Amino acid sequence: MIEATGLTKRLGGRTVVSDVSFRCEPGTVTGFLGPNGAGKTTTMRMLVGLSDPEAGGSAVLGRHYRELENPGKRVGVLLDASAQHPGRRGREALAVSAQMMGVPAERVDELLGVVGLDKSAARKRVRQYSLGMRQRLGLAHALLGDPEVLILDEPANGLDPEGIRWMRGLLRDFADRGGTVLLSSHLLLEVEAVADRLLIIGQGRIVADGSREELLSGAGVLVRATDAEELAAALQASDLEFQEVDGSFLVDAEAEAVGAAALRGAVILTHLGPSEGAGLEQLFFDLTEVPA
Known part of the structure; x- marks a missing residue:
């Protein structure tokens, strides 16, 4: 469960998110859509406590994200696939996160297989990864704690068509098992095939919220x-x-x-x-x- 109520944020004297409210239910994938600069990333940063709103509030699993004990085991987050230590090897980076979260070491190799990073890729340093490989490693980090919620910002950037299809299947399976997914993108077709609901933001405001059928009613x-x-x-x-x-x-x-x-x-x-x-x-x- 993800809830946002009246989130408002100003940066550099400009309001970049204005009175944003929405709700993401368990068992669903919500596509958070909007052009670049519309306020998607800023909204997600407020949801996970990386940025404080001027007004409004949010809750993940009924509590503010910062109040969750060991939040990585409850909420998987991927906001920037490039924000990973470039000098670490892929497996090492994931193993360090597992140790910090108290996750069994065998979960590391399991997830590397899930996201399609073979032994050769796992031995490479992150600086040698393509953007698509970093996205896969970032998804592995998000899934590491077997969370109930996923909050993902543009996770398909850098993935080839096969990778995008794989990611959609992974997220669909996660939601079908009762998880909650909030997936942002500036590309409509990227999320249309997997999303149960679409949340459209423009110029910092929510301009549409509903299922595909609801939004197209009377179109x-x-x-x-x-x-x-x-x-x-x-x-x-x-x-x-x-x-x-x-x-x-x-x-x-x-x-x-x-x-x-x-x-x-x-x-x-x-x-x-x-x-x-x-x-x-x-x-x-x-x-x-x-x-x-």
């Missing part, structure tokens, strides 16, 4: 035609509001109305259906757009 339909210009003209003639999305049109109307407009304009349609991913992507851009 309209996606339509394509053999001639995009003719389709646009037909939609305009029927007074239907629409936006162009990669050669298609996202229309704020029911499918029947769009089909009727195309028929009146003698336009041949190649696709007409729910907005799905295109609608969510457009919603994301609309909600997080910085005014000119």
